Amino acid sequence: MANTLKTQIAVNFVNANIKSKHFELTGELLCPEVLKECFEHISLKVVDNKAEISATKYLHMFGLLLLNSSAEEQVWLPNNHIFDRNKDQGQIYQFRVRFYPHNKRVNFFNLQSPDNVVFEYLFLQIMNDFLMGKLGGSDKIDDTNVLKLITISFLMPQSLPFKSSSIVDVHLSNQSIHYFNIGNKVSNFIIKRFSTWWIDSFWICRTVKTEIQKMKREKKLLAYYKQMFFTEVMTHEPYYWIEKYKATYNDGNKKTEVTLTVNFYELNNKPSLYFGEVMMYSLDELIDIKIECYNLDGAPPKTVLISPRNGATMSLEFAAKGAAESFVSMLQGFVMLFVSYDFCFKSCEFQTMDMKLRSQLQSFGYLSSSSITTILSSAGDTSRFLIHESPYKFGKYEVVVRHKAEETRLDIEIIDENRVKLFQNKTELKSCDRPALLHYLRNKYKIQRIPRNYPSMEEINKLFQLNIIEPYDIVHQPPASAEPVVYQRDQLVIIEIKSGKKPITKTEVSVRYQRMMLKSLQVEDPDRSEAFYKAVRDLCKLHSKKPESVLKFQGTVLERKPSFLMEFSPNGNLLDYLCQNQLTVDQKVDIIYQIVNILGFMQEARVFHGNLRSRKLFVFVKEGTLNIKIKLGDSGLSHYLDTLPLHEVRNIERLPWLSPERQQNLKSISLESECYAFGTIVVEIIYQTDNFLPDLNMSCMQNDSPLPQYTKLVTEEQNAFENQEDQLVPEAKKAIEDIQDFAKSQCRSREPAVRPSIMKISQVISGKLWSSGLSDMLAMIVGLQNWKVLIFFCYLRFKDTPDVTQMK
Missing domain, CATH: 1.10.510.10 (Transferase(Phosphotransferase) domain 1)
Structure with missing residues (x-):
């Protein structure tokens, strides 16, 4: 048995009721294959409905976290990882939600939603992080709320699934808790919050039992308490899941130790790369990332080269094993989910087979029927088509053709790295390589709608983005939004340079036929940049208080140097x-x-x-x-x-x-x-x-x-x-x-x-x-x-x- 385990990897899950899975290290075992099997494994455990689950939609939310790592920071496997029998045997991983959806998108009351598998597993993960992880020791959650979260945790049933539709009453068999077992059900992070645990634990057990009895008398849905738990945690620790990495930044003159993380820039809620508390780049600005290793055996340190759209390439050196790959895969995941699903850094070494297929076929991720209708809508009679991922089967794609009011659906099956087959109602139409397939489809169905012109239309992006901008050629008029947006430089029409003096230039511009004032900081200085950002942050706070008396912040411009669009005053100061x-x-x-x-x-x-x-x-x-x-x-x-x-x-x-x-x-x-x-x-x-x-x-x-x-x-x-x-x-x-x-x-x-x-x-x-x-x-x-x-x-x-x- 011991020899067998040495040729395997083990994957644990966030709840003890979900048994671990083992994978044999035979042939080329790919990380996406492990993720797919793990997702199918949990879907049988965490929900009780038997409907088909659109698994392809969620795959990039998940990751494998290395548990037996000696590194201080977390090490996640990149999705393009190929397991090696010599290097990876005996390793233990945990299957986790790596990227959390936007808080407003998580809803435990929508009992028929296809998102339920993800939401239910996310709930189990956050509850486990609270009870058994560092989250329970957070100083941002006070003792009163800690007790509330402990109570909800022990309200949950003894076995999976935790049915959201269940009524919390006397018939609900919740988890047992008493003085002698509570110490095994919570982490030392929670225990250390109480100065005399051996006394406090008695009162905690008594209080929890009393509160649970009150909850059962109220007879609310279990979904109500799940939502309460999630909201409570996300209110106090909304970004506890964000990863941090230590690296050495080399600016050409000196080396500086920095802490790298991705956080959400408060002016536009866009994910951005931070050095400590200083925002360096919005992830929209990054066009490529490369990893270089100067050791023949591939051992650390490894250098990550980040190329922004406007600016010099940054060099970051990672000393911990696996940290460079983990950091880069984090950036890729944030970009795909929070920015645009079809974007992938140019370096092929980070692309999975799925990413390469999407790129070659110019395919969307999984689209809903309404999104397909929106994209294929047109006033003309010309045929048009799009390709998107199959909602239910990994590695399969669907072609949707629209001619006038008629819609036709075809299936693409991937045979190997080069060849594909095209089917209509299980009848094979063509077998060829990928370029030949695209040539055939474009000749027969004329215009292909591609993701570049319809950003963030994929269903997965809707879980992570609140302000999704409609494509430019949508037939219906999108509703006006009061929220600030992000603009590309080529969307601005310069009318007049009001002040060209450094350090801040002011230019009157037109954006979508609206006059605005573009303010740009022309010096590259972190101190002045922070002052520039703070001035706008303060103005936004005052605008929320009295909008009629404060200039409105209209949005940001994607440039290397900080650039903001402000409300234009035609009469000047x-x-x-x-x-x-x-x-x-x-x-x-x-x-x-x-x-x-x-x-x-x-x-x-x-x-x-x-x-x-x-x-x-x-x-x-x-x-x-x-x-x-x-x-x-x-x-x-x-x-x-x-x-x-x-x-x-x-x-x-x-x-x-x-x-x-x-x-x-x-x-x-x-x-x-x-x-x-x-x-x-x-x-x-x-x-x-x-x-x-x-x-x-x-x-x-x-x-x-x-x-x-x-x-x-x-x-x-x-x-x-x-x-x-x-x-x-x-x-x-x-x-x-x-x-x-x-x-x-x-x-x-x-x-x-x-x-x-x-x-x-x-x-x-x-x-x-x-x-x-x-x-x-x-x-x-x-x-x-x-x-x-x-x-x-x-x-x-x-x-x-x-x-x-x-x-x-």
């Missing part, structure tokens, strides 16, 4: 608009009021801008009206500038907006510092300039201020009230001294505690200013010099306001 247009007093006051509102929802969201100024505010004017809408833009590279010394030139330029505490510590961004910047913005609006240095000493607000340059708006209505203007000027002159004192002592005070709160300023402008009847006076005094009227309004409001320091 606030300062330029003020200098180019003659605004009335009420328009300026309304602008200030809108800025106060922006500060208000920044306070609610606890997201502070850090670079608040009039050039970061954008103007939208509704055509044919005088209504001006202000929206907040991103902070640019201010988070990077905050890491530089204060005397750096770019920080000196920011001094008028930086509060004294921020000048001491640039990273000290708070509500008070934003109020200080707001005070400077009010001065910008009045003076219509931000060129304060060296002309204006903003720190003391004394008599060295330059005379304001205003443009007086002259209309017939204003001339009618010329006498009133002359009468109001003396009062306005008196107001100047008082309002300057208010600005100095409160809004731009050196002491943060003295500055007024957002609520205080909002009450001043929205409550006292407009409710006191002064809005009616605006029409009478609209011709007055704007700065005098604004100061006069503020004076009327604040002259009787108690001292803020006394109020505190």
